Amino acid sequence: MTQHPTTPSLSSSHGLKAFLTVLIPILLAFSLSQFFRSAQALLAEPLRVELTVSPEQLGLISGSFHFAFALMQIPVGVMLDRYGPRLTNGCLMLATVVGVLIFANAQSVVGLMIGQAVIGLGCSAAFMSALVLAARWVAPEKFAATSGLIVSFSLLGVLASATPLAALVETHGWRMVYYGLAGLSVFAVILDFLLVRDTPPGRAKTDQKGETVVEALRGMVSVWKNRQVWLLCGVAFFSYPTILTVRGLWGGPYLHDVFDLGPVGVGNILLIMTIGMILGPPTYGQLSRKWAGKTHGLIVFAVLVGAVTCLLQAFVGPVGIGVAALLLLLHGFLGSSATLNYAASREAVAEHQIGRALTTINLATFAGLFVLQGIAGLIIGRFDAGAPDGYRWMFIFLGIGLGLAGTCFWFGARRKKG
Template identity: 30%
Template sequence: MRATTRAVAVLTFAVVLSQFFRSYLAVIAPEVMQELSLTPAMFGWLSSTFFLSFAGAQIPVGIAFDRFGVGRPVTALLGLGVVSAGLIAVTHSYTLALVAQAGLGLACAPLFMALVYYASHHLPEQRFVQTITLTSAIGTAGAFMAAAPLGWATYLFGWRSALAMAALLTLVTLLGVWRFVRDARPAGQVPESAGETVRGCLALLRVPALWTLIPACLVLAAGITFRNAWGGPYLADVYAMDAVQRGEAMTVASLCGLLSAFAVPLLVRRWNAKRIASIWLAVSVLAAAALTAVPDGGVVPSVALIALLFTIGNIHPLLMAQGKSVLDPAVRGRGFGLLNSFVFLGYGIAAAGFGRIAEAAGNAGLPPAGIFAWIFAAAALALLLGLVPYLFSPHGGQRGGQPGAC
């Protein structure tokens, strides 16, 4: 059990790092756009490249977990992350920045899923949901690091120096995983041919219960992207905030996400995952609708509503817990990968799609507030479309982690 605790601790720190790389562009977006001469659409692609590569890696990573365990795949991909973070810190080329963002996406792709997969095989059922929700909450510290601390570091040393430090932390994480995460393929699992692996993945798409979870996974990004990418441009364009002010505003959003994330392990002791996630999705729809109606209603209410949208990411481990309840242990890695691929495919679609909306609205002559009203409207619609099928999802991840409890 001590070895399991150490492994979970190291993987939790890896999730912190992943959250940082998902979020850092939101604070330094104007500086990056100016230095690399990016249009809004180009910035949208820069942000979405991370999430598209992240999404594309989920099922292959899940297959690797089913075959080799967690340690070796995570160590290898973190090596790519060290190189990619270093490249971001030094490049002046938009093309190389896209390549580096794709590399960071691949490096971060296994980190949260590694934690969920490892916990699902090494912890008893009653501890699984509480553990992944708690460690997910701790992981949101990475988003906090990508807020005011990154804003101040950018102000004092420049964003490139800050990214160089992130590359060093990635190396430290790699060494920790190599040293402490020593697992192997789950006992009793029979090796598969490539054809059997492909057929097994396709079979997952025929599980009806997963299709009640997939839309909710896909639309999480419609809220979170305002913390990870579009919150910074919104505050800069509508409220003329500088890097430090944006960092402080994003810190507020991150603190809300952090505090609400720590509430999730307490909530699952009283209510099932489906009830918690359904209410959270509904409230997020209302927050996006409010920003659509009044996109320039003042800094305080705008930051508060962005913070509320950001917290939608806290239901991610609840969706994964529901997925665990319908996945056979032999295919759990690729099943988690399937759900996660839709989560981060949503990030890519949202980041790039919002960029296209911003550019089209700008070309139509709309002021900044009008541009972001259309973006918030798209977010509200997406969240609503995720909520409706989710209402028919299974009651997995129940109160106290006990299957079948209501």
């Protein structure tokens, strides 16, 4: 990623105002991305009823977004260096519009998968664009806190995919809702081209051509040789993917089948989990800023306690909806510590490799989403439709995965950095 000799601290009101102006369109795109990857939890029941979609197929439909998203991470890194966040995110968001329309008109599982994949491709640059803008506009010591706030605000999209989505689906149907989302995606594209600026005011623009594709790939290989990055990838594969496997897909069917809740009831409980997800990123960002050098410890704590939360959900959650909701709230809060993975990856590599490290962590995150949601669907599909045991074993699987990732990171990070 092209680096600059200095980074403004945004200490002046003009600098902060300018940064927020360029960031708002990217935040809208990122919020839409969060919505699309979380909406399947509320769409699962309508899709099962209208198109007789099985649990395994639901996993594939949702996973298609994450698979396409993950495949795009290396190209997105190159595009960001060559063309900057404004053009990269704006052009790819056009694909989001196409994908939403495909999904809204789909009449089969294949059509739904294609729509989700195209949406995932279109949304693939939003988060990285926000992080690149933060790296260029914000002082390095404020990066973790800023990235935490970026993720927290983007989770308004997850918030919208809870009770508001449930109410809209009940009154207008899921297809009409997606037509409206296509229009909102067009609006995000327009704002991107009108407002986003790749560099702060008064700062000379650099050569946007950047590296060649071959040079970029060589740089990626050098990052992949870093042991700390590999350890962080292991955590990234499970931490955020685990909460989105629940919040983004299987939490809705779990609440419907185990507690017999209707769409709005499901949305209300998922809203509670989303609140935890919103509170987590700024909290961890401020803690990492206050406790400099303790990022690894915070990651280990959040991941291991998150593993315990999943296991408690498996064995204690079904006792009552209040217990399940509390555990989902805690899981959402702990799982959103995944933003620390990006801060730690920035610390793990040389300055000129930061962009590649961020992209690598994002690649691991969305590869994990594709794999975990698919495996969860296979686990649930092995039991009778709506059987609580299927969800119990899903939570056990997620808890064990988180525990192994956290333990490996704990011991691996204690060794001298490679």
